[in-house]
Amino acid sequence: MARIIILRIGHRVFRDMRVTTHVCLTARAFGADGVIIADREDKVVESTIRDVTSRFGGPFQVQTGIAWKKAVKDWKNSGGKIVHLTAYGLPLPKVLPEIQDLTYDMMIIVGSEKMPGEVFKIADWNVSVTNQPMSEVAALAVFLDWYMDHQEFAHEFSDAQVRIVPSKSGKEVQQVAS
Amino acid sequence: MARIIILRIGHRVFRDMRVTTHVCLTARAFGADGVIIADREDKVVESTIRDVTSRFGGPFQVQTGIAWKKAVKDWKNSGGKIVHLTAYGLPLPKVLPEIQDLTYDMMIIVGSEKMPGEVFKIADWNVSVTNQPMSEVAALAVFLDWYMDHQEFAHEFSDAQVRIVPSKSGKEVQQVAS
Numbered sequence: 001m002a003r004i005i006i007l008r009i010g011h012r013v014f015r016d017m018r019v020t021t022h023v024c025l026t027a028r029a030f031g032a033d034g035v036i037i038a039d040r041e042d043k044v045v046e047s048t049i050r051d052v053t054s055r056f057g058g059p060f061q062v063q064t065g066i067a068w069k070k071a072v073k074d075w076k077n078s079g080g081k082i083v084h085l086t087a088y089g090l091p092l093p094k095v096l097p098e099i100q101d102l103t104y105d106m107m108i109i110v111g112s113e114k115m116p117g118e119v120f121k122i123a124d125w126n127v128s129v130t131n132q133p134m135s136e137v138a139a140l141a142v143f144l145d146w147y148m149d150h151q152e153f154a155h156e157f158s159d160a161q162v163r164i165v166p167s168k169s170g171k172e173v174q175q176v177a178s
Numbered sequence: 179m180a181r182i183i184i185l186r187i188g189h190r191v192f193r194d195m196r197v198t199t200h201v202c203l204t205a206r207a208f209g210a211d212g213v214i215i216a217d218r219e220d221k222v223v224e225s226t227i228r229d230v231t232s233r234f235g236g237p238f239q240v241q242t243g244i245a246w247k248k249a250v251k252d253w254k255n256s257g258g259k260i261v262h263l264t265a266y267g268l269p270l271p272k273v274l275p276e277i278q279d280l281t282y283d284m285m286i287i288v289g290s291e292k293m294p295g296e297v298f299k300i301a302d303w304n305v306s307v308t309n310q311p312m313s314e315v316a317a318l319a320v321f322l323d324w325y326m327d328h329q330e331f332a333h334e335f336s337d338a339q340v341r342i343v344p345s346k347s348g349k350e351v352q353q354v355a356s
Contacts, residue, residue: 018197029313088348130330137313138208150271
């Protein structure tokens with residue numbers, strides 16, 4: 001299966017720690033291969049996500065501090081395609097049939113209100129999950145859910161130490177035999 | 179149609195401002211009726227969301243500082259049902275057929291790792307959007323998308339001043355005639 005990487009643009013160290021962590025957790029839970037946090041190194045977010053991955057399984061990569069233009073250029077040079085999630089884009093239900101071809105490596109760009117205008121041009125598709133002021137975390141979740149055909153509910157993680165056991169009204173966690 | 183209200187538990191003023199704002203934006207964009215932010219008054223989040231609603235349309239209610247136990251008790255007394263979104267719960271695809279009855283008023287509880295244990299008992303359904311460490315924003319988005327049968331892409335907002343026009347590669351905003 002093709003690779004799926006999220007490029008998070010506009011991260012501010014400390015201020016955006018929680019929202020960027022949500023972006024990473026969402027990417028991992030829905031079966032993406034990794035997140036690149038552009039332009040700012042953030043060791044706190046990196047270590048939070050590495051800790052989750054070592055306990056609950058992977059593989060899942062997180063890199064911070066790579067210039068967004070370099071990340072995009074490298075991706076395009078290697079033949080990958082780019083989706084930019086934005087409230088200004090074309091509605092997901094309209095675009096999905098055209099892009100849901102899992103032979104492409106796909107980079108999904110998410111950001112904030114202050115996304116550089118160039119991103120709208122370099123993206124192969126600008127896609128909206130509603131044309132309303134939105135959370136990039138919510139947009140990413142719904143995009144991945146649709147794009148991966150709801151496979152997040154069956155996704156298997158490798159090398160997990162613990163596993164949550166679905167429960168009607170409790171909190172059940174199981175140690176995984178190694 | 180039945181009412182849908184999100185109850186956000188565990189909000190910390192300032193620290194959680196951004197994530198709670200994402201919860202509210204997601205609730206609004208996906209067509210819920212409002213959000214109650216439990217236990218802590220937060221005028222900053224309230225005014226951010228009221229501003230979005232007055233520009234992009236509503237109706238959408240946001241209340242802060244109501245004790246979560248009171249909010250839950252009032253909801254149950256009025257005949258409403260409660261879903262609690264948690265990584266420990268039963269998978270959404272399994273629970274959905276049972277709960278997707280839009281004649282119920284539905285309260286959707288979202289929170290953090292430190293959710294009080296009682297919430298697991300008072301909820302009519304504990305529902306997981308993947309059994310992985312997750313973002314409550316992502317879980318809420320996917321839950322609402324499935325529960326509302328993807329109607330967020332057709333949702334009409336009343337009394338909007340501006341409207342985003344879907345675009346292939348630009349940012350187009352239209353003034354709405356009043």
